[in-house]
Structure formats: structure tokens, C-alpha cells
Amino acid sequence: MVTVELDAEFLALPLEAVRGAALDRARALGCEHAEVRIERIRSQFVRLRDARLETSADDVELGIGLRVVHDGSFGFAATVELAPDSAAALADQAVATARAVAPAVSERVELADEPSHGEAVWTSSYDLDPVEVPTSEKVALLEEWSGRLLRSSGVDHVTAYVLAVVEDKHYADLAGTVTTQCRVRLHPVVEAIAVDGQAARFETMRSVAPPAGRGWEYLLGEGWDWDGELARIPEYLIEKLRAPTVVPGAYDLVIDPSNLWLVIHESIGHATELDRAMGYEAAYAGTSFATFDKLGTLKYGSDIMNVTGDRTVAHGLATVAYDDEGVEAQSFDLIRNGVLVGYQLDRRIARLKGLGRSNGCAFADSPGHVPIQRMANVSLRPAAGPGPSTDELISSVDNGFYVVGDKSWSIDMQRYNFQFTGQRFFKIEKGKLSGQVNDLAYQSRTTEFWGAMQAVGGESTYRLGGAFNCGKGQPSQVAPVSHGCPSALFRGIKVLNARTESGR
């Protein structure tokens, strides 16, 4: 059991008086459901350019949001005024909005049942609160890292930044659940740039360390080998600048977890959100080819493909104990033996489709935003037993590439057609790596790509990747999410040359 230590300053806010005022008023106004969130989100961003401080920002977002269901309509209101009378006024405002939109509501809002969890507290796994680390200490560490790279021959510029977020969230609903949770996350990035001024060419090489639900200890070496990664970036960069341009065609790809996590995010994570599949994001994020009528039958990929959603994994960016609708965090199957068997849900969608309890995927990125269905940590399971190593996967390729690190990404609004690039692409010839190529992008369609997955690596290749900035909803909300996966082998994937694509 993790020792739960919530921040004393956050607990000193008038949480009980404010939540009570909002919920009491919502109850008095006859709401079927009401949930209130009081949140404090502290964030710090420090960026150095060529080892000199360029940006330093230190922000606290503090506010209260109340969502009600009143006579079958949603109403939401939020304010930064943290006082009981302002909180009660929110209930009036949310009910007034619910009444105002009612004539345009043709689908009565009902939520899947969730038992009261009483009072609960939870914190994510971390040792050092990154926001409490002085800015000067952050600058000093990034300065030292940047210096190492700048001293390497061939490196012309270095950008280094870290974004640290500590999210304190107090939640209460009319059913009696009252949770107080704290999540900590960090996104450190270092990128080296080499410039060939005569040719107006330049190349970048970025760290592939993932953003993680960890404290400042992450930058001191817990969970990632920074020294090792920083030492190799210059040689990778120079090799890439001099690398031959790729010859387009169909190739076998061994994809490292540092690249594959993003393919999972785009082609599985978003495609298995049931609100999308049902058209509730049709105007913005899009819909999904994995429609509800295909549940239990859609052949998503090869038989070795097993994908789960969870909000429970240690250090996962989407990990919580309770979601923003008071639903307990769970782990669930999305794809079993290559077949679609589940979706990510919130309480409204779970009820609408008669799926029983929500699997706990509601999240609001700010006290000022309404909770919507957001992504769980969606992860690809490694091979059972020891399974193949990345080298063993590479050794089974005659003519292909080993793809490491994410860079450019894009997928269509129904999650079929995607294109990705990466940080580096090593040529594989007769089972051996033979140096980098440049300008590589790969394109595929979701079910063709996952159908071409011939092997997954073992547990030893498994890594957690992720992002802070997954976008969905209007107004747009960003959600942090992790994706675990092993290295994996894909046969016959379409490779493009980005320079040819630009007509050069």
C-alpha cells in the first residue's frame, strides 16, 4: 500500500464547505445527478536553448466545476471563485443551462449505476514533488545536459525542456462518493540539432525517454538511463545527417516501443472509444471504423494481438483510483486474439448501450471543463514466457528497417489511414542492422497493419510510452495517457520517402 500524503495547502482549502454548497443546492433544485470537482493544477515549464534559459513559466490553476443531470439534460458551470455562495450559484447556473438546452435534447441523459465509494484518498507513485524543486535546480540540470551535447562535435544547437504537473483533485457526487487524489507527471525532452548551412539542410535527434507518472527522481535516473541516452544522441544525430535517403517500397519493420506506442494510441486507443464509434465526436475528433455492430467479430489484427485498457498501471499517465464520474479504476480487454471485444466507456455511453457499469474512462483536464470519455492506458501485451528479444525480431528480417522514437504522426478521422515518421531508422539486411537511412515515413491502414504483425517481443522488450497532449472534445481538452508495448515485427509495410513526397 502506497503511503498517501496529500498536500496540506490543498487540504486547507474550504473543500467541504464549497462542495457541500454546490451539491446541496443541486439536490434542492431536483437534479438526478450532480458531481463537483475542486481542482488545483500546478505546472512548471522550463526550456533552455543552447544551455541558456529561454522560457520559465510557473502556473497554478485553481477552480471548481459542477455538472448536473437535470430532467434528462446535462448542465455544466465553472468558476475560479472558490467560495460556498459562488459554488451554490454554480448549481443554479448549471440547472439554468440544462433547462435552456432541453428543447434541443432528444436523447434523455442517464448514467450507468456506480456504487458510492464513500470517502477515499489516493496519490500516484512518486518520491519528489517536481513543482517543489526550485526552478534554479531544474535549470542547472538541463544546463548540464545541454552542455554535454553542445561539447560533442557536429552538434550545433540543443533544446532541453521539462514540463512538470501536479494535479490535486477533490471530487464529490450526490451518491456520496468523495475522493481526493493527487497525480504527478513529468515530460523531459532533449533535442540536438545539426546544421549543414551550405546545403540548407538540418537534422534533429531527440531523446526517446517517455513522459511518465513519476516525480523529480525520474530526471535523476530512476526509471530511465539519462546518461546513456545523452551519450548516444550526438552519434545518432551525425549518422542521420549523413545517412542515405530511403528508397520507397514495401519493407518489413521491427518497431521499437518508443515508436509503436503512438501507433497504438492513434489506431487502437482512439478507435475503441465508444463515444467516437457512436458519432458523438463526428464534428471534431472524428468517428471510428470499429463500430458497435462489429463488437465481438471485427478482426482487428493477427491472432497474437492482445490489447487492454487500464487506469491502474504504476507510473501510467492515465492512472487514477477513481475517474471524474466517481467510477473506480479498472483494467479491461479491448482486443483478444486479434478480435475487438471491448470499448472504453463513460457512464452515459455505458448506459446508452446497456453495457452495465462504466469502465472508468471519464476525465476533465481542468476544473473549467466538463468530463468526457478519455483514453485509458491502452497497451499491447508482450509474448507469453520469455518471448523474443528485439535482436531476435531483427534477425528474422531480410530486408527492412528498425524504427526507433516517435516524431511526426497523422491519422484520418475514422482511424483507417495513418502515416508516421520516427527519430531514427536503421536498415536491416539479412537479419543485421547496417546503419541509418533518412527521410523515411511509413503509411498503412489500421487492420492491414495489425494484421501484418507477425511477432511480438517478450516482456524484456516491454516499455511504457505516452503523451501529455492527447486532444479531444470541444472546447479542446488535453489528456495525459501512457501506452505499454513490446517491440514487434510487421511484414510488408509501405515506406515512403518524405523528400520525394515534397516533390524534390
Add this chain to the structure above:
Amino acid sequence: MSATTGHLTKADTVVERALEASQSDACIVIVEEASEAELRFANNTATTNGTRRDRNVSVIAFREVAGGTAVGTASSSGATDAIDLVRRAEAIALSAPPAEDAFPLVTQGQSAAPSEFSDPPVMTNLAGLGDVLTGLGDAFGRARAAGTTLSGFAEHRVSTVYLGSSTGLRLRYVQPTGKLELVARTDGGARSAWASAGAADLATVHVEELEERLARRLAWGERKVELDSGRYEVVLPPDAVADLIIMLGGSISGREAEEGRSVFSAPGGGTRVGESLSSHPFSLRSDPFEPGLECTPFLVTPASGQDVSVFDNGLPIERTEWISQGCLARLEYHRAAAARSGVRPAASADNLILELPGATGSIEDLVGRTERGLLLTCLWYIREVDAETLLLTGLTRDGVYLVEHGEIVGSVNNFRFNESPVDMLAKTVEAGRTERALSRESNEWLNRTAMPALRVAEFNMSSVSPAT
């Protein structure tokens, strides 16, 4: 922390209190007051909604140190105790290294106050959505009868910014922003169309007018044509041009260009300023006083970045032509960087206008002069693939139509494109008149754009997307 709760003090009072409490060598205080009303809908029903009251306060402390000026910024939302915030900013400045972008702060004489500083913020609420709410209820009924489903989003936001400094600045500006986006899908999603309007006042936006545009486009799609990937002549409506030109507008960093790491870096060093990008005399500009697209006329930033500086807070934002007469004319620089490079500083505004002077053609005129090509609606999921060429990838969305002999003859499958907006200007065959446009993907960050329709040769549709 208990001091941060309770009711909001007047914004101008917060500014004065913080400035009085400042113990550093100089201080800037920014208060942004905002309110918002929004309504989302899908499957012919209203879904989520919200009304919101925001306030964000930033204090920037400047401290003279050996070798320059150190800066600390602290920001907080809510009923922040201004004095706590001043102390936090000062604590950060105390251990910060000298800033690279140090420059004398803007003074009262340099920036004229556009409105009365002590006036309260302007607020919006549900009424700010105009008749959209009632219009939608009727539109859902018509859509159900016609077998189509409507989805979309309406939003109205008003922000009032207050900027005060120890050098005497007292600036206030009110900026309203609104939009309505509507998507119609029919045939189980096989045919779809998108229409939108950006406006400061949603009373000027009518659901019925957007519905008519959707109906016209859905009718074009009754005949389906399957086309393969390839390089096509395309007609991009102003909204789709905004999708791509906003990405170009995000790549005008002077510093990156000088360092050889941008599409605007010149071979052999230096920048491409002065180089012709198109045979057409395009003007790409930002201008806080552009009629209908007015926006904050002075610089406001709580933190420095690559080409913006906290030292420049309050600096008047001037009309800037980034591209003039088809040539790259200016790049973005804060004052300190501009002084180092021997150029004039230039700051982006919260709008962007592309114009071909003298062009009067409508989309219909451009289509009418297209022998064979594709008329697009809007673009989606646009990401940079190669920074050297500013090669972007993305998708066509909600309507691609085949044009033959000047007539729309059917609707076509979607495509993934790989194309650079810089190359697009060079490959432009013809441009229409500039009109208000709304980027599908980027309008939340840049609502105020005006663009022409463009007819572009050899647009690279890299592969087919089966998405609808």
C-alpha cells in the same frame, strides 16, 4: 493558500496592489478575465454544454543582477492574493540567470491605452450564443425529417486583458470570439459536409444559412466517384487555405531561420527574406486593426519564448506583412533578438490574412475555370513531416468533389496529402477574393483569419483514405 479563496477583487485593483507590493527593480502584472458559453451537439441532440468564469493573474518580476536582468514569472487562476504571487515571482527571479532577451521595458508614452483601465471586464453567458440554441432545435427536426444527422459546436468567449507595469503602462483590451461549426452526415455517414462561421458576435450567425451550405454540398455528393492517389489540381476554399497557412504562420521564427533550422533558412547561411515565394503578389499579414478581425493591439505574454519576450509586454503590435508582393518580407523577432540581428522587431497578432491584391473571384469562379481537379472542403490532422521543406501531412475531410470542365460532377473519396504550404503558394494557379475563413483544425487557437480560395496545381494526394 487560504488567501486564494473567496471572491474576486476588481482586476485593476489587483494590478495596482501587486505593483505597490513589488520589491524588485521592475514589475509587470497581467490580469486576463474571461467568460465563456458553449454548446456541443451530435446525432441531432444537444450533448455537453457549459458556462465558465475564468481569471488568470501573472506577475513578472525583473531584477538587475551582474551581467543583466533576471526574470521570474508566477501565474495563478482565481482569487489569487496578488502579494503572494509577487513574492513567488520574486523568489524565482532571485535565483534565475540573466535573461538573454533583456531590453528596456515599454513605457507609458510608447503604448496608447485603447480603453479605460478601471472599467470592469466584459462578460458573456448563454445569451452570447445568440439564436443558435433555438435555431439548432429546429434544425435537428429538419435533419431528422431529411434523414441526416447534425453535429457541431457553438462557442462564445469574451476576454478582457489588463496589463500594468512599474514603468507606467495601464492597458486594457476586450476581445470577443465566437464560432459555429456544423457537420451533416447522411447515408450512414457515407456523405458528409462541414460549414462554419467565425464571428465576434454570434448574433450575426444563423444556423439556417449554414444548413443551406450543407445541403448544397450534400447534393453535390449524390454521384460517387472513386479516385486513386496522385498529384491533382485542387481548389481549396478559404477555410482549407487557413488550415495550411496557419501552419506557415507558425514557422516565421527569425531565430530559427538564422540558425539554419527552418524552411526560411537560406543555403549558405542567413534567411530567405527578400526571396520570391510565388509569382503572384500575395500579401500575408497580421494586423490588430484589420476590419472585422480586430484583436489585441499590444503584446501580452507571461513568459518568454523563442521569438517573444516578457520585456516586450505592452509593445504596440503593428501591421506586419510577413509576405509582401509574393516575397518573404519579415520574420518574427522580439526586440532584443532584432537588435542583435540588425532587423526591425516583429510580433504576431491574433489574426492572419492572406490576400492577392485585386483578386475578386469566388470559389464558383475558380471551379468554373478548372478543367479537371478536386474541390476540397477542409483539411484535418495536419502535422509537420519535414521541417526543412515545411512538408505537412493530413487528410481531406467532409467533402471532396470532382470538377470536370468547370462543373462539379460528383464526390470523391478522401485522401492523405503530403504538401508544403510554401510550395502551395508557388504552385498557385489562381486566387480568389479574401474573405473571413475558419480553419477546421486550428480555429480554437486562431479564430480570426481571412483567406482567398486558391486553385493549386500538382497537389500531392499521397494515398486514399477510406474514412468518411
